[in-house]
Amino acid sequence: MRYETERTRRRGHADTATDTLARGLGIFSIALGIAEVVAPRALARALGMKGQEGLITGYGLREIATGIGILASKDPTPWIWGRVAGDGLDLATLATALERDNPNKRNVGIAMAAVAGVTALDVYCAQTLSRESPHPLPPLQDYSDRTGFPRGVEQARGAASDFEVPRDFRTPEALRPYTQPDLPQNPMPSM
Amino acid sequence: MRALVWHGTTDIRCDSVPDPEIEHPRDAIIKVTSCAICGSDLHLYDHFMPGMKSGDIMGHESMGEVVEVGAEAKGKLKVGDRVVIPFTIICGECDQCKRGNFSVCERTNRNGHIAAKAFGHATAGLFGYTHLTGGYPGGQAEYLRVPFADATHIKVPDGIPDEKLLFLSDIFPTGWQAAVQCDIQPTDTVAIWGAGPVGQMAIRSAILLGARQVVVIDRIPERLAMAEAGGAITINFDEESVVERLNELTNGKGPEKCIDAVGMEAHAAGTVDAMYDRVKQAAMMETDRPHVLREMAYVCRPAGTLSVPGVYGGLLDKIPFGAIMNKGLTIRTGQTHVNRWTDDLLRRIEEGQIDPSFVITHTVGLEEGPEMYKIFRDKQDGCVKVVLKP
Numbered sequence: 001m002r003y004e005t006e007r008t009r010r011r012g013h014a015d016t017a018t019d020t021l022a023r024g025l026g027i028f029s030i031a032l033g034i035a036e037v038v039a040p041r042a043l044a045r046a047l048g049m050k051g052q053e054g055l056i057t058g059y060g061l062r063e064i065a066t067g068i069g070i071l072a073s074k075d076p077t078p079w080i081w082g083r084v085a086g087d088g089l090d091l092a093t094l095a096t097a098l099e100r101d102n103p104n105k106r107n108v109g110i111a112m113a114a115v116a117g118v119t120a121l122d123v124y125c126a127q128t129l130s131r132e133s134p135h136p137l138p139p140l141q142d143y144s145d146r147t148g149f150p151r152g153v154e155q156a157r158g159a160a161s162d163f164e165v166p167r168d169f170r171t172p173e174a175l176r177p178y179t180q181p182d183l184p185q186n187p188m189p190s191m
Numbered sequence: 192m193r194a195l196v197w198h199g200t201t202d203i204r205c206d207s208v209p210d211p212e213i214e215h216p217r218d219a220i221i222k223v224t225s226c227a228i229c230g231s232d233l234h235l236y237d238h239f240m241p242g243m244k245s246g247d248i249m250g251h252e253s254m255g256e257v258v259e260v261g262a263e264a265k266g267k268l269k270v271g272d273r274v275v276i277p278f279t280i281i282c283g284e285c286d287q288c289k290r291g292n293f294s295v296c297e298r299t300n301r302n303g304h305i306a307a308k309a310f311g312h313a314t315a316g317l318f319g320y321t322h323l324t325g326g327y328p329g330g331q332a333e334y335l336r337v338p339f340a341d342a343t344h345i346k347v348p349d350g351i352p353d354e355k356l357l358f359l360s361d362i363f364p365t366g367w368q369a370a371v372q373c374d375i376q377p378t379d380t381v382a383i384w385g386a387g388p389v390g391q392m393a394i395r396s397a398i399l400l401g402a403r404q405v406v407v408i409d410r411i412p413e414r415l416a417m418a419e420a421g422g423a424i425t426i427n428f429d430e431e432s433v434v435e436r437l438n439e440l441t442n443g444k445g446p447e448k449c450i451d452a453v454g455m456e457a458h459a460a461g462t463v464d465a466m467y468d469r470v471k472q473a474a475m476m477e478t479d480r481p482h483v484l485r486e487m488a489y490v491c492r493p494a495g496t497l498s499v500p501g502v503y504g505g506l507l508d509k510i511p512f513g514a515i516m517n518k519g520l521t522i523r524t525g526q527t528h529v530n531r532w533t534d535d536l537l538r539r540i541e542e543g544q545i546d547p548s549f550v551i552t553h554t555v556g557l558e559e560g561p562e563m564y565k566i567f568r569d570k571q572d573g574c575v576k577v578v579l580k581p
């Protein structure tokens with residue numbers, strides 16, 4: 001979508017789908033970040049990365065920050081690019097765990113495949129967002145004083161009731177009573 | 192002279208072109224002092240409307256000063272007259288013109304045979320609006336040749352700025368006719384789709400004509416704010432269910448009068464709730480362009496009226512004609528019969544009932560026209576109406 005509303009928060013958009021995707025990625029970021037912060041030890045064990053708990057916690061904090069950035073900012077584009085960079089870091093780190101003697105190599109492979117999948121989504125989302133809003137968009141204009149009525153709206157109501165609707169523009173007589181049932185002067189049409 | 196010239200889809204340029212000349216004794220040439228970009232021009236810009244050729248000059252909302260008059264127009268116009276030019280070219284003499292049905296004048300469309308192939312019968316010639324309607328060069332230019340100039344003009348007095356008068360050429364009478372087509376009663380709710388320039392004028396007209404309540408539907412905050420300033424209740428179709436809200440505002444009965452001020456490039460709502468989905472299914476809707484027509488036919492109160500100033504070019508898909516027929520709806524539509532209303536509307540401007548200049552958000556030189564087409568189309572920068580000063 002192209003216009004700023006409470007829901008989309010961004011201007012210059014072609015569709016809401018990318019917005020929704022960006023928000024989804026933001027929530028995913030936070031969830032993953034929390035998992036990394038809360039259970040670095042379990043993760044390290046599963047990936048055969050013992051001793052790197054501190055690094056995992058750090059990455060978790062990064063994910064949470066990025067997620068908040070995506071959800072809270074007016075324009076999530078730079079934050080989604082941030083996710084792309086983070087994905088690269090994640091993949092590089094996981095790659096170091098792919099050594100021959102790691103008994104959990106299979107898990108690392110699965111994790112890398114998952115990250116690669118999310119990376120593809122991140123890149124797609126970031127590119128679409130960048131295409132949609134190449135320039136920062138100016139703020140909303142205030143048109144609340146543009147009544148169009150020099151004497152104000154209340155004075156304008158019915159001010160043109162001297163106008164006589166030409167015959168060819170009038171509602172067919174038979175349809176009138178139905179459209180204004182509470183007007184007594186309109187008799188029910190005879191069947 | 193310089194003019195905005197159509198070269199292809201989304202390709203409009205400010206080019207140097209030959210000055211127009213008197214080609215027929217009924218012609219006049221005007222020096223354009225102000226002109227505007229219309230929502231109808233966007234259908235050409237986006238090339239939804241067929242029948243444009245590369246090199247065509249755009250524009251059908253212009254005013255200025257008469258600088259040359261053909262022999263047969265001399266009785267009605269003289270050099271120096273200040274005139275607004277209606278977008279419909281009229282002869283003033285044919286059967287339709289005599290009835291005030293100016294936009295279907297039988298004489299002014301020099302490509303009437305093409306129009307008749309497409310529509311069954313020819314319609315009037317229009318400025319800067321495809322070869323179906325005569326292929327007449329438009330008025331987004333320094334000079335404009337006005338064919339049938341003895342009839343095709345609105346004389347306006349000095350001492351009122353261009354900005355207040357310019358829209359007599361199109362959008363003010365268009366919004367007015369849209370409201371008049373509704374034959375508004377004091378008990379009526381008038382729902383207007385589209386808060387673009389035409390919708391804005393329709394709101395003001397419906398208020399002046401005494402509607403009980405005027406509801407407007409759009410999704411662009413600036414336009415909704417401008418609509419609200421004019422006395423309308425607003426619905427943001429991206430955030431609310433249009434059908435549900437309209438029923439709520441009318442005790443479940445639906446608005447008596449519905450106006451389509453959107454036309455063929457309607458957007459379908461981005462966010463839809465369950466109710467809206469049901470409506471979509473019931474009416475066999477798809478997210479297609481005549482979206483507004485479908486919604487109006489569905490929500491309108493039985494025996495109500497659909498007024499359609501929005502422009503359509505050809506064939507529409509999945510119009511719920513069952514709803515229209517069974518509810519006994521009246522449909523009124525057409526290009527505006529501009530001169531039928533302008534004397535009365537000029538008087539209302541002079542009397543201070545209305546000042547149509549409220550809608551102008553951008554005033555720029557002709558060279559900036561191509562850029563403004565894009566800004567207007569994309570509703571950027573709070574753009575509602577662009578006036579160009581050649």
Ligand SMILES: NC(=O)c1ccc[n+]([C@@H]2O[C@H](COP(=O)([O-])OP(=O)(O)OC[C@H]3O[C@@H](n4cnc5c(N)ncnc54)[C@H](O)[C@@H]3O)[C@@H](O)[C@H]2O)c1
Binds near residue numbers: 411414452500502503
């Ligand atoms: N009958 C005539 O003689 C005549 C004259 C002038 C203009 N027009 C037509 O009137 C229409 C409007 O012109 P404009 O200058 O106001 O154009 P515009 O493009 O500026 O305005 C159209 C508005 O409709 C809104 N819209 C899009 N989809 C919608 C939906 N599903 N529901 C509600 N609103 C929706 C858009 O957000 C926009 O604000 C165009 O089709 C134009 O060609 C007709």
Ligand SMILES: [Zn+2]
Binds near residue numbers: 230232251361362
């Ligand atoms: Zn127009």
Ligand SMILES: [Zn+2]
Binds near residue numbers: 284288289295297
């Ligand atoms: Zn005629």
